[in-house]
Amino acid sequence: MAKILPKTQPRVLLVKPADRFLGAEFVYSQLGPNYLQSFLKENGIDSDLLVLYEPDTVRKEREAGLDEERLDQLRMLHLKADGTSQDIGFEPQLFAGYDIVGLSVMTPQAPDAYRLSALLNEHFPRLTTVIGGSHARYYRDEVLNLDDRVRFDFVVPQDGWKPMLDIVTGAVVPAEKAVELSDKMVKLTDLPAPTRPLALMQRYDFGIGGVPAWHTITALGCPFSCNFCESAYENVRPFSEEMLRRDLETMAQAHRDLGHEKYGLMIFDDVGLMNPRQVENLSRLVKETGFSTWRAFTHAFLVKKFGEDLLGPFVATGGERVGIGLETGSQFTLDLINKRNGQKQFVEEHYEAVGIANRLGVAVDGFTMIYPFENEGDLQDTTKMLRWIAGNEVKGIDAAGRPRQNHMDATIMAPYRGTPFRAIFEELEDAKAPETSALLKSFNGEQIARLSNVRLKRNLDPGQMWYKGKSGSSGWPYAATVLPRERYEEEQKLRNSMRPKYR
Numbered sequence: 001m002a003k004i005l006p007k008t009q010p011r012v013l014l015v016k017p018a019d020r021f022l023g024a025e026f027v028y029s030q031l032g033p034n035y036l037q038s039f040l041k042e043n044g045i046d047s048d049l050l051v052l053y054e055p056d057t058v059r060k061e062r063e064a065g066l067d068e069e070r071l072d073q074l075r076m077l078h079l080k081a082d083g084t085s086q087d088i089g090f091e092p093q094l095f096a097g098y099d100i101v102g103l104s105v106m107t108p109q110a111p112d113a114y115r116l117s118a119l120l121n122e123h124f125p126r127l128t129t130v131i132g133g134s135h136a137r138y139y140r141d142e143v144l145n146l147d148d149r150v151r152f153d154f155v156v157p158q159d160g161w162k163p164m165l166d167i168v169t170g171a172v173v174p175a176e177k178a179v180e181l182s183d184k185m186v187k188l189t190d191l192p193a194p195t196r197p198l199a200l201m202q203r204y205d206f207g208i209g210g211v212p213a214w215h216t217i218t219a220l221g222c223p224f225s226c227n228f229c230e231s232a233y234e235n236v237r238p239f240s241e242e243m244l245r246r247d248l249e250t251m252a253q254a255h256r257d258l259g260h261e262k263y264g265l266m267i268f269d270d271v272g273l274m275n276p277r278q279v280e281n282l283s284r285l286v287k288e289t290g291f292s293t294w295r296a297f298t299h300a301f302l303v304k305k306f307g308e309d310l311l312g313p314f315v316a317t318g319g320e321r322v323g324i325g326l327e328t329g330s331q332f333t334l335d336l337i338n339k340r341n342g343q344k345q346f347v348e349e350h351y352e353a354v355g356i357a358n359r360l361g362v363a364v365d366g367f368t369m370i371y372p373f374e375n376e377g378d379l380q381d382t383t384k385m386l387r388w389i390a391g392n393e394v395k396g397i398d399a400a401g402r403p404r405q406n407h408m409d410a411t412i413m414a415p416y417r418g419t420p421f422r423a424i425f426e427e428l429e430d431a432k433a434p435e436t437s438a439l440l441k442s443f444n445g446e447q448i449a450r451l452s453n454v455r456l457k458r459n460l461d462p463g464q465m466w467y468k469g470k471s472g473s474s475g476w477p478y479a480a481t482v483l484p485r486e487r488y489e490e491e492q493k494l495r496n497s498m499r500p501k502y503r
């Protein structure tokens with residue numbers, strides 16, 4: 001049946017599917033829909049938001065094996081463009097009020113997104129459906145080829161701004177098959193800051209050093225080349241300074257409207273603290289917009305290289321925690337990850353970087369993973385490093401008067417589609433592969449021997465593709481690994497037990 005958009009302005013709903021595996025749904029907001037909402041608004045088009053979430057009671061029953069995942073278990077936080085909102089049980093009729101429904105989907109949210117698409121196709125066949133977000137990007141072929149029951153009208157694998165505007169203004173129309181709209185802006189200039197609706201922000205519960213905090217990102221992409229990451233080599237595209245300033249001002253205002261006297265900022269991208277001059281600019285922005293503390297990501301070799309020149313302005317403007325993707329304490333694994341595009345990184349630098357940051361009064365959130373090709377020695381090396389980090393003294397106290405403490409993440413690597421590791425595991429498994437890829441050739445014999453022990457589960461369910469969930473647990477996407485699953489999970493538990501009670 002041909003879908004025809006109304007002559008008047010279409011009613012647009014942007015949906016965030018539930019995060020069923022996360023420890024808590026309201027820790028960090030999912031900003032994709034907010035970026036699109038403000039952009040549509042700037043172009044004269046109002047849109048509403050729908051945040052789907054799973055209540056704790058349902059989650060407990062599901063985890064106890066008493067129930068399966070269904071849409072009708074979810075709650076709907078419905079935030080309208082006029083500022084009003086409602087929090088209701090799952091109500092399919094809500095979608096009858098819209099012409100276009102756009103879903104923002106990360107891979108572990110895909111099963112719910114597909115369920116919702118099937119429901120909309122069955123009950124509201126005239127409605128136009130759109131899928132965007134990182135799942136459409138990295139699982140593009142799967143999403144474009146969904147069967148008719150689940151199919152979306154539009155698939156937007158890259159930037160959403162222009163495609164969404166084209167859909168809403170009728171510049172593109174649905175067809176018999178899914179239509180792909182792929183756009184990648186060269187520069188992220190002339191974009192409005194994401195919306196921060198109060199009724200949404202007040203649900204979020206995250207803090208830095210004792211004050212409430214929300215997150216933003218300063219750039220898309222990443223200059224590093226980690227073999228476990230889809231964003232490896234993705235061009236870094238910074239947002240403009242004007243846009244960031246507006247973003248921070250909007251957040252600061254929302255904090256004040258909610259009665260937060262002091263408020264913090266979390267910068268979530270991979271290029272948070274990169275060099276002294278950039279940190280100085282960012283620090284000025286954070287200070288001028290009134291945040292009392294902040295947190296950002298940096299890299300071990302940069303902390304070692306620049307030391308106080310890098311962290312000085314951060315500390316002077318209230319910065320007290322940095323996240324560092326340490327990834328591992330095993331040199332064998334670090335080499336396999338190839339973090340710095342062929343340039344060697346040493347585990348020793350991890351110890352040094354944490355030491356430098358701690359002496360400057362900056363606590364470290366150290367991110368590490370367990371890899372399916374690791375043996376006992378690798379596991380022990382990382383646990384030893386984390387033990388040292390957990391015990392290392394951090395100078396200073398936080399806003400609540402408590403000693404600052406390092407924290408760590410210990411997850412199990414999930415080989416998402418689009419990552420070099422995923423390609424390697426698949427290539428090694430496929431005995432009929434006609435020729436060896438350049439990537440495989442970049443590994444030596446010992447490395448290949450270890451990687452060859454890993455097998456992925458058949459028909460990997462995207463719902464299994466998460467690495468950090470409730471109580472620090474991870475999904476298990478493997479059919480075979482060097483050590484048994486239980487051994488890796490035992491070590492993960494041990495590492496998580498070293499985490500401090502607060503941060």
Ligand code: B12
Pocket residue numbers: 018019028029030031032033035036101102103104105106107108109130131132133134135138156157158159160161163164217219220221229230231268269416465466467468469
């Ligand atoms: C902040 C962040 C988080 C936050 C907030 C989530 C969020 N999505 O905002 C938290 C901590 C919750 C999080 C959790 C996870 N994350 Co995360 N996260 C990020 C990060 C660093 C920034 C996201 C962001 O704000 N981007 C900025 C906006 C502008 O980009 P965007 O959301 O992609 O939206 C653009 C387009 O995708 C598109 N778009 C988005 N939605 C829609 C909807 C429509 C209708 C249209 C048309 C277009 C469209 O338009 C937007 C503008 O161009 C990204 C990396 C990155 N730099 O993007 C990883 C990233 C998205 N996360 C990732 C992963 C793996 C996870 C976790 C699975 C980790 C885990 N815990 O196991 C979970 C998944 C949680 C879940 N929802 O199920 C992967 C996703 C891989 C994948 N295949 O989906 C990424 C890409 C990082 C990486 N390279 O590994 N994450």
